[in-house]
Amino acid sequence: MDRRAITLALLLACALPAHADSPASAKPFSAQASSAITKQLEQAVQRDDTPGVVALVVNRDGVVYEAAVGTQDAARKTPMRTDALFNIASMTKPVTSVAIMMLLEQGKLTLDDPVSRHLPGFDNLKVITRFNEADGTYETRPASSVMTIRHLLTHTSGIAYGFTSPTLTRLQQGTTKAEWEFPLVHDPGTRWTYGASTRVLGNIVEKITGTPLEAWYQQHIFKPLGMVDTSFAVPVGKQPRLAAVHARADGGALQSRPPNQPVPATPPVPSRGDGGLYSTAHDYGLFIRMLLNGGQLGTARILSEKSVRLMGENHIGTVVVDTQVIGAPALSKPFPLGAGRDKFGLGFQVAAQSKDAQTYRRAGSLSWAGLYNTQFWIDPQTRIGGVLLMQTLPFYDDGAIRTLQEFEAGVYKALR
Secondary structure: OOHHHHHHHHHHHHHOOOOOOOOHHHOOOOHHHHHHHHHHHHHHHHOOOOOEEEEEEEEOOOEEEEEEEEEEEOOOOEEOOOOOEEEEEHHHHHHHHHHHHHHHHOOOOOOOOEHHHOOOOOOOOEEEEEEEOOOOEEEEEEOOOOOEHHHHHHOOOOOOOHHHOHHHHHHHOOOOOOHHHOOEOOOOOOOOOOOOHHHHHHHHHHHHHOOOHHHHHHHHHHHHHOOOOOEOOOOHHHHHHEOOOEEEOOOOOEEEOOOOOOOOOOOOOOOEOOEOEEEOHHHHHHHHHHHHOOOEEOOEEOOOHHHHHHHOOOOOOOOOOOOOOOOOOOOEOOOOOOOOOOEEOOOOEEOOOOOOOOOOOOOOOEEEEEOOOEEEEEEOOOOEEEEEEOOEEOEOOHHHHHHHHHHHHHHHHHHO
16 A cells, blocks of 8 residues: 555544444453452352343444353353343333334334324223222223333333332232223323333234334344344244243242243244243344444344334433332233433443442433342443343342342442
């Protein structure tokens, strides 16, 4: 290369945006930093905070940290493996939210469409005004606003879960009605209540596409991203990789428990938009990398950059994410972290600035979690994402949250 060409190359290099390859998140963690994080996870297992865990950190280009610690099943002492399969429960919700955004880009819906435009039974909504816990009777009034797709994406629809609403827990006794078939716990858009909103979004995806969720997600999301181990079912040949669910016994120790029902070997019909997926840390890392890259991974374009940015914005205005009052203590403790200050975007909790900003995820980070203490976050500032997969109950168990916070602090220490 001659001198003129070298000079031109240097000028072009200087003209490139400084953030293209420069952030600390673009470098693999050092051996020392990785060892420190793994040691923290091992200590969590030794404390019985979790029987086993798989942890993963990705940036836009790939994996920068990965570890499997402890056991898949405390009773059988099966060693945890990095490709272990987990019931990721409500970490299904972001997938469904992405599917909704894909349909939005195709012009099949808008965020402010009334839900009744796509599904029957969502007009003439009622809100509970008075409830008698003793006999389960209640009074209602007409909802003051129309429920929209945006309300469903942000959990401001007024639809609750039984385990997050003692009122709904009582109403569900002796009935097989779905959560959204009961009156709302508040007017759409007025409060944040965690509930079955994303299950309704899954119903909308199926209604618009005319395709079961499993088939549509496989064709349009999982296969393009290379998520080969993500499904609403676990084939028999993969079931030895399943991590068992554990729960606290009377003495406080975590013990594996038999599943309430067999893990499906073929996808159930219908599937749920708000839960039911099985996945691995590696697979979910691919999903996170797609979002870190503005909706694209490799040659697969899932969403536009505009849609990804939109998902990460505050869509609940002055409303904040509230601590959920738990109706089933064996299933969950009060949650989530960040309640009282965080906002909600289109399918993700959006972190507000906190006093621990240098220790944990940065403001603007996106996250959610699954019932069995599977967790993830996506940090646009540092351009990293973290995945921490466990299988324990109750949700937000003290040990599981301690494990998450130590892992997260270790990750950000490695970035400094």
